Amino acid sequence: MTTHKKPLAVVAVGGNALIRDEQHLSIPHQYEAVIESAHNIAEMIEAGWNVVLTHGNGPQVGFILRRSEIAAQEVAPVPLDYAVGDTQGAIGYMFQKALSNELHKRGIDRRVVAIVTQTLVSADDQAFSHPTKPVGAFFDEATAKKRQKELGWTLMEDAGRGWRRTVPSPEPLEIVERDVIASLLDQGCVVIACGGGGIPVIRSERGLAGVEAVIDKDLASALLAQQLEADLLLIPTGVEQVAVNFGTPEQRWLDTLSVAEAKKLIEQGQFGAGSMQPKVEAILRFVTHTGPNGRAGEGLITSPAAIRRALERKTGTWITP
Structure with a gap:
């Protein structure tokens, strides 16, 4: 390569x-x-x-x-x-x-x-x-069953908001x-x-x-970062840093995470399966991959506006090999 x-940074928006x-x-x-x-x-x-x-x-x-x-x-x-x-x-x-x-x-x-x-x-x-990934519009149950019969779709009820096609x-x-x-x-x-x-x-x-x-965009970005032997996989998100006990009085922001710490927090369900967890898991795939040059890159999660300061190690959550 x-x-x-x-x-080199792969930035996944x-x-x-x-x-x-x-x-x-x-x-x-x-x-x-x-x-x-x-x-x-x-x-x-x-x-x-x-x-x-x-x-x-x-x-x-x-x-x-x-x-x-x-x-x-x-x-x-x-x-x-x-x-x-x-x-x-x-x-x-x-x-x-x-x-x-x-x-x-x-x-x-x-x-x-x-x-x-x-x-x-x-x-x-x-x-x-x-097929588990919901895509496209929401339907009422009658319309969903009609699409299922006519088009062979698989469908799921999505959080009380209606039925969606799954792929x-x-x-x-x-x-x-x-x-x-x-x-x-x-x-x-x-x-x-x-x-x-x-x-x-x-x-x-x-x-x-x-x-x-x-x-999954983050998993594909992690793979691309591996194959390019990138130095950094950066995933911008809605918050400047990853937190544990998010939204509780015990909430704590994280400056850095080792692979072992991140895996332990995932097992504890700290990151939310549908929100922060996929981002952390994607970065773990990248930082645990050692390329032909014998080194692994780092991962960073932060908000878009904080990217410059995060790259200066003043904010953001860094995940290291």
């Missing part, structure tokens, strides 16, 4: 980070949020980091699927792997434009490139037998375009890749084939 003169609230769902509103993220990422680049930006796409894929459902009588529906590709292009374009503008404003001469990225999964992954979420095994991403980094580019965890593909007799699934 290539070497990087500057330290969530798809929900582009949507402030129910009143700010439009593309222009999402672009405003992208501009804010681009400012924070440009600060990293200005401070001397090489950056690969990855991003989530959960809400955006949901919007595409909903439009597809509404227009089903007029145009053919959009398969899920194509919806992931669509969001990679659209969100990648927003970040490419916003980051290019921000870097130009700072007098930094760096090209920003968004690359449509495929992520290899196994056709034998058990997730295909147990498999298989383990990411390989970032197909990783060598291209590494080459672009060597050319001095800022790279946007692995949107939505990457488009899920399997290898068949005919080559690569897309599958109806979604891949």
